[in-house]
Amino acid sequence: MRLRALLDTDALGLRLLGGEDELDRTVRGVMTTDLRDPSRYLSGGELVLTGLAWRRDAADSEPFVRLLVQAGVVALAAGEAELGNVPDDLVVACAHHRLPLFAVHESVAFATITEHVVRQVSGERAGDLAAVVDRHRRMMTSGPAGGGPDVVLDLLGSDLDLRAWVLSPAGRLIAGSKVSGPALPADACAGLAAEHLAATRTGRRGPHRVLLDGTVYSVFPIRSGGRSPQGARDVRETVLSDWLLAVEADAGDWPEERLDLLQGVTQLIAVERDRRDAARTVRRRLAQEVLELVQAGAAPAEIAARLRVAAPVLVPGLGAAPHWQVVVGRVEWAGGEVEGGPVAQSLLEEILVDPLATGPEPSDRIAVAHTGDEAIALVPLPAVVTEHDGSEYGIHADVLLESVRGPLSAGLDDDGRVTLGVSAAVHSAEGLRGALEEARHARRVAAARTGRVCAAGHQELASHVLLLPFVPDDVRRAFTARLLDPLRDYDRRHRAELIPTLEAFLDCDGSWTRCATRLHLHVNTLRYRVGRIEQLTGRDLSRLEDKLDFFLALRMS
Numbered sequence: 367m368r369l370r371a372l373l374d375t376d377a378l379g380l381r382l383l384g385g386e387d388e389l390d391r392t393v394r395g396v397m398t399t400d401l402r403d404p405s406r407y408l409s410g411g412e413l414v415l416t417g418l419a420w421r422r423d424a425a426d427s428e429p430f431v432r433l434l435v436q437a438g439v440v441a442l443a444a445g446e447a448e449l450g451n452v453p454d455d456l457v458v459a460c461a462h463h464r465l466p467l468f469a470v471h472e473s474v475a476f477a478t479i480t481e482h483v484v485r486q487v488s489g490e491r492a493g494d495l496a497a498v499v500d501r502h503r504r505m506m507t508s509g510p511a512g513g514g515p516d517v518v519l520d521l522l523g524s525d526l527d528l529r530a531w532v533l534s535p536a537g538r539l540i541a542g543s544k545v546s547g548p549a550l551p552a553d554a555c556a557g558l559a560a561e562h563l564a565a566t567r568t569g570r571r572g573p574h575r576v577l578l579d580g581t582v583y584s585v586f587p588i589r590s591g592g593r594s595p596q597g598a599r600d601v602r603e604t605v606l607s608d609w610l611l612a613v614e615a616d617a618g619d620w621p622e623e624r625l626d627l628l629q630g631v632t633q634l635i636a637v638e639r640d641r642r643d644a645a646r647t648v649r650r651r652l653a654q655e656v657l658e659l660v661q662a663g664a665a666p667a668e669i670a671a672r673l674r675v676a677a678p679v680l681v682p683g684l685g686a687a688p689h690w691q692v693v694v695g696r697v698e699w700a701g702g703e704v705e706g707g708p709v710a711q712s713l714l715e716e717i718l719v720d721p722l723a724t725g726p727e728p729s730d731r732i733a734v735a736h737t738g739d740e741a742i743a744l745v746p747l748p749a750v751v752t753e754h755d756g757s758e759y760g761i762h763a764d765v766l767l768e769s770v771r772g773p774l775s776a777g778l779d780d781d782g783r784v785t786l787g788v789s790a791a792v793h794s795a796e797g798l799r800g801a802l803e804e805a806r807h808a809r810r811v812a813a814a815r816t817g818r819v820c821a822a823g824h825q826e827l828a829s830h831v832l833l834l835p836f837v838p839d840d841v842r843r844a845f846t847a848r849l850l851d852p853l854r855d856y857d858r859r860h861r862a863e864l865i866p867t868l869e870a871f872l873d874c875d876g877s878w879t880r881c882a883t884r885l886h887l888h889v890n891t892l893r894y895r896v897g898r899i900e901q902l903t904g905r906d907l908s909r910l911e912d913k914l915d916f917f918l919a920l921r922m923s
Contacts (some may be wrong), residue, residue: 369413371486372483382466382467384466396414396483396484397412398414399416408437409437416445418448427459427461431463435463435465439465444456446471516542518577519531522544523544526602531545535607535716536559536717536769537559537560554579558610560772560776566780567776573625586614587610588608588635588639589636601669602781609639642666650711652680652742654735655676656676656798657737669796670795690792691705691745691792692742692804695785696739696813697784709763710739714741762788763823767786784819784821801844804845808822811823845919853899867901
């Protein structure tokens, strides 16, 4: 704002004492001080308010004004409450340095002037920023990406002092301003996402006011393609996929200009969201082709060849052929009016990204297809080059569930369910069909539970479940291979005879003496072999459940 505008505002009660020719200077901030040397706290462009407590005699005015001018101050306003008027020596010093000087009537509080200046300057800066945002949006829609959400969030932080973050519906931090201070904690992200989804399901218009741990946030929906709330036939089609913009401020006190600016920011981020969705189109198609081969019972060599061709797109940067996991998801709504497949596809693409990761890079390695109401994700894992030690790696169903259950439950309200099934990692294309059936069966186990969001992993397909007649043969074979393949591989490399040892140990009902006698081994050698079996498989042969699993695996192999 201009100094002239301050003088024209009667409510401020300012009286000009000098500097008539400098009233077109621009005010960019305000500071109140009675320090003899406040220069270290000035950055330039301020209107300085002072009660004159720094002045002991006339000789103090000249150095004080000189320091202000050197710091880039645009004007000085001196209060009359302390001395009854502004001293002549201060008027002379300001005239000498061409620094405009105002007198502030004793009835006017400095806080009143400060509030007026901050409000006006903020409005001006918001207008400037709106122009920048609009130009940035035009660049992104007409050419290459202009830096993504982080750029405009940095502008909000630097120009309007607004801390802002882009979040996914599951509470993942997608982007945040680098000038906004520390990143938003994971529990705050989840809480904001949950409150936003709950408000969206009630039909309330954004922004939504959220109070978390004593801090007020305003949450703005980011609708794909700039779509209006009425753009979808049913809010359930998009509630689990739309991003959100969280701002650490109470937008209820904002003028229309600032609200319009933030709406423009959400539209700009929506352009970036659409760009990322478009980039997933090829991965979706490749995943669909691979899964069609798997479901059709194609030869493993044919599936492996297709994966090699697709690898540069499905697994950019991973290099060697990875191991794979399959995750199956299903979104179901009461009434069945909403098609669940596309919703589940978007949701899997989101929740399979590490909740602690930011930016687009992690999602470049997730390929999700959908058939009917079911979404199927092919998740590559880096090939494990060390010897198998029985530990689990990759996606764990319980960890996945814990990271998304809170926010998604709020979006599902009382008429929706999400169920997820996670397979074990498989080491080749030959195991993909078994992994797919395993993930599907695990999802059915999850669906039998209570709760809005449920997940189950391959670990929960215990041997007694595998005996049920409706369990697919591929699931049984995957179970057997997962339990016995580490032992077979070890025997092949070391000629350790772990498989024969396991069979004999089970036939002898776990008796160390009888088993050692049958195998013509010392008991200590037998104990070593059994310990190696337990280490490689992660099982405990003193437990009845694990003995039963091994017994059935050996009989089905």
